[in-house]
Amino acid sequence: MQEELFTKIVDMDEEGSIKLAKEYLESGGNPQKLLEVCRNAMGVIGDKFEKGEYFLSELILGGEIFGSIMEFTLPHIKEGESEKLGKIVLGTVKDDIHNIGKDIFKAFVEAAGFEVIDIGVDVPEEEFVKQVKEHKPDIIGMSCLITAGISSMKRTVEAIKAAGITDAKIIIGGGRVDEEVRQLAGADAWADDAAKGVRLCKEL
Ligand code: B12
Known part of the structure; x- marks a missing residue:
């Protein structure tokens, strides 16, 4: 096949x-x-x-x-586990409309037992902050597939920290993401495939 x-x-x-x-x-x-x-x-x-x-x-x-x-x-x-491991607010960052990878990661991490609040694509930093304040997640997930999205991720992480949100861990993912981008954006972890993302979420 x-x-x-x-x-x-x-x-x-x-x-x-x-x-x-x-x-x-x-x-x-x-x-x-x-x-x-x-x-x-x-x-x-x-x-x-x-x-x-x-x-x-x-x-x-x-x-x-x-x-x-x-x-x-x-x-x-x-069709996965039912015990809830934690809550994740997940979105694709501003200027990026790719949703497929985000949706796959969402399905994987939900199957692993996380609750996911999906806030969509092309999400501005202030919307991330608003949703995080409202839902108080354990983890914030950002997806990014285009180079332009890297600065959006950096700005979003900065806005989250400036809003005093320090207890939620931040994981970034998608085709444009690697260790260098993680450091630049100031995130806690990165993954370029959904299964690895799930493993990291369990560890964070
Ligand atoms: C399909 C596609 C589109 C579709 C999107 C449809 C949709 N509904 O998403 C459309 C046609 C709309 C599109 C538009 C554009 N695209 Co496009 N697109 C693609 C393509 C071919 C596939 C993307 C995809 O779905 N991949 C499959 C998924 C499953 O992979 P993934 O996203 O990496 O996700 C996996 C992991 O990364 C991880 N993951 C994903 N998110 C997250 C989040 C977290 C937290 C975690 C832990 C893990 C995780 O889990 C997933 C499963 O393992 C890619 C090529 C590529 N190599 O990716 C180009 C690509 C991303 N696009 C590209 C470009 C240039 C564009 C456009 C600018 C084109 C244009 N001239 O208009 C626009 C940009 C629009 C915008 N502002 O966002 C470039 C980006 C280059 C760059 N460096 O910036 C690429 C790489 C193509 C290329 N090689 O040139 N595109």
């Missing part, structure tokens, strides 16, 4: 990839593996976009294919 699905997504075969993904799940396939294949295919679509081989229309269609597959795959991941 994996190679065939990967190729169908990269080739923009929407109908074929959705059909194959459904068949895989119906035959008892692993939902996490399925999402991993999709994510790898999105990486190739992104690379092709960068090289000028694909255009914005392909980026959009790729996102739609992944979105459709995610819709019927995430409920399979949600």
Whole structure:
């Protein structure tokens, strides 16, 4: 399945990839593996976009294919533990509208037993602060896929600290995030995949 699905997504075969993904799940396939294949295919679509081989229309269609597959795959991941491990306020930072990675991390961390308050995408720093004050989470999660989002993350962390919120741990994630960005943003932890993010949330 994996190679065939990967190729169908990269080739923009929407109908074929959705059909194959459904068949895989119906035959008892692993939902996490399925999402991993999709994510790898999105990486190739992104690379092709960068090289000028694909255009914005392909980026959009790729996102739609992944979105459709995610819709019927995430409920399979949600069948998880019920004991609550803590609360997370999660959003994609200002100037970034990518939601797929955030939504996958949300499903993973909910399945692991965390309560998640999802505050959406393109979230300004003042909205993060407002939501954190209201919900008093144990952890604040920020997603970021574009370079422009790095300064948004830094500003958001600064705004959270300036508001006197020091007890919630901050974890950042997404394709643009690494140890250097974590240090720059002043976050406590970073993860570039959902499973690693869940492990870190349990440790924080
Ligand atoms: C699909 C897509 C889009 C779709 C988004 C659809 C959607 N609903 O999200 C659309 C078409 C809207 C889009 C728009 C744009 N995009 Co775009 N997009 C992509 C693409 C191909 C896939 C993104 C994706 O969904 N990946 C799959 C997910 C599952 O991976 P992930 O996000 O990394 O998430 C995983 C982990 O990181 C982690 N995680 C994610 N968040 C969090 C949070 C926490 C707290 C934790 C712990 C973990 C965690 O868990 C996830 C599962 O393991 C990427 C290519 C790529 N390599 O990522 C480009 C990419 C991100 N886009 C890019 C660009 C340039 C753009 C545009 C500027 C294009 C344009 N000219 O308009 C706009 C930006 C709009 C904006 N202001 O945000 C660039 C960014 C380059 C850069 N350095 O800034 C990329 C890298 C493509 C490229 N190679 O050039 N895009």
